[in-house]
Amino acid sequence: DFLRQKHPNEKIIVVINRPIHKKLRFKLKNIIEGKFMQWMFDDERFFKLHTSAEEKLSKDLDLIKKDKNVFLISPGEESIRSRTINKKALLQIYNLGIEIGEDALSKLL
Numbered sequence: 887d888f889l890r891q892k893h894p895n896e897k898i899i900v901v902i903n904r905p906i907h908k909k910l911r912f913k914l915k916n917i918i919e920g921k922f923m924q925w926m927f928d929d930e931r932f933f934k935l936h937t938s939a940e941e942k943l944s945k946d947l948d949l950i951k952k953d954k955n956v957f958l959i960s961p962g963e964e965s966i967r968s969r970t971i972n973k974k975a976l977l978q979i980y981n982l983g984i985e986i987g988e989d990a991l992s993k994l995l
Contacts, residue, residue, distance in 0.1 A: 898955060
């Protein structure tokens with residue numbers, strides 16, 4: 887909302903370096919991490935932070951998809967896990983990012 891209000895007539899490009907369609911296991915992981923952090927630090931705010939972060943991201947993604955001046959670039963479902971140290975996989979991720987970016991720019995222009 888801040889960027890859209892500050893630049894109402896400009897195109898905004900949002901780049902997210904992970905798939906935006908979350909699976910159930912990802913959501914469960916966030917709940918477990920939040921509960922663990924709450925237990926570890928004896929502070930229930932950590933659980934709320936973990937669970938609300940994904941809700942806020944989902945709301946933002948819905949707004950992005952509806953706004954014609956905001957363009958989203960993110961890896962597709964076929965993307966490779968970015969948490970790897972495999973040199974070939976990292977090079978493949980890098981090249982995939984360039985392809986997605988070039989494709990997005992051609993659509994934008």
